Amino acid sequence: MEFLKKFNNNVALVLDSTGIEWIVIGKGIGFNAVKGEPVDKTMIDRRFIAEPTHGQIDLLQTIASMDPEIIDVVSDVTKEAETYLGITFSTRNYITLADHLNYALKRTQEGVEYTENLRWEVKKLYPKEYEAALKAIETINKRLSITLPKSEETFITYHFVNAQNDEGKIENTVKMTKLINRILEVVKYHFQIELDEESLNYVRFLTHLRYFIIRQTHGEPVHHEGIDQTVLEAVKAKYLKAYEAAEKISTLLNKQEDWSLSSDEMLYLTLHIFRVTNRIHQENT
Structure with a gap:
């Protein structure tokens, strides 16, 4: 692989030996990168094919515009979650989580918190994903010197549940949570x-x-x-x-x-x- 373009210190565009372009993510992978130079593959944490589709371009522009420190911590927490939950984050799941965290940090710094009324249900229905979210928040708070609000326990749990369903969307996961909770209430009331x-x-x-x-x-x-x-x-x-x-x-x-x-x-x-x-x-x- 050889460098084509640097987006920031942690994100770069590269070309492989077959002529396919990739977006690669890794700590310091874009630092002092020079076009045409070989890429140290050991530095790559994730790579995504740079497809020229509208949706993919939007995703790549999103990740390229983020603070490299956020990309770094998202790479670490997703790797931890993948190991703990036995899952693999797709390109969309990974970037959607990064985008969410990017805005969550901005909201936290501005003192804005979104309320989430299903926190208790999420904790009960997705206990392992919830535990993974707590671990992720602990890592994020420590690495970025911030204290995310309690609502992020729910939102990040949703992202981890969603990562197990490649074609899913967060709104579908929220809907699923409400439906499961309603079904359980029917069973409990019936018996x-x-x-x-x-x-x-x-x-x-x-x-x-x-x-x-x-x-x-x-x-x-x-x-x-x-x-x-x-x-x-x-x-x-x-x-x-x-x-x-x-x-x-x-x-x-x-x-x-x-x-x-x-x-x-x-x-x-x-x-x-x-x-x-x-x-x-x-x-x-």
């Missing part, structure tokens, strides 16, 4: 119980709901070969109360999102509801 948030079945239920909502948002309802109405009727007969809760959820989603749940989706939703409520329901009866 008149509190759910055990530490149980494996609760975690599995949340995971199912997350991917179910992502599929629905993308218009990709689940379908499994061999599952027919007869199987659903058998499950309905055996786990009637759980099925009734699933029906309430189906009605809610149809009214609120215009989603129609298939027999497959009703089957799996019923089974998850039964598992997450069974022991607790028995103890309370």
Whole structure:
């Protein structure tokens, strides 16, 4: 690779041996860079193909205009999050987080805080992503000598959840959070119980709901070969109360999102509801 253009000390445009242009990010990678000189690949933390599309140009202009110190800390916190969560940040996810942090720092310096009413729900629904956000904020505060407001715990958690869904948008993640919380409220009210948030079945239920909502948002309802109405009727007969809760959820989603749940989706939703409520329901009866 050889240098083509320096954006700032941490961001540069380079050319590889096949003639493809890349935006590369790395601490000091653009410092004293001279056009035509080889690039030290060990200094590269991330690289993105410099595609001449409008959206990509906007993203690259965003990152090129940022303070190099912000780029440096974003590279570090995303690497930490990738290791902790077992995920990979796409180009868009990475730059969206960097852009968010850039404006969050400006708001903090100006004493402006955005309120986020779903902080408690986010902490419960995405515990691992929330923990990763706390680690990220600790790193950011220390490195940039700033104290981000409490609302950033929620916003950065959203970014970490969103990074697991390449085509997703933050607004979809917020929507998913509200829907999951509403579904849990339906289940708790239907059975008149509190759910055990530490149980494996609760975690599995949340995971199912997350991917179910992502599929629905993308218009990709689940379908499994061999599952027919007869199987659903058998499950309905055996786990009637759980099925009734699933029906309430189906009605809610149809009214609120215009989603129609298939027999497959009703089957799996019923089974998850039964598992997450069974022991607790028995103890309370």
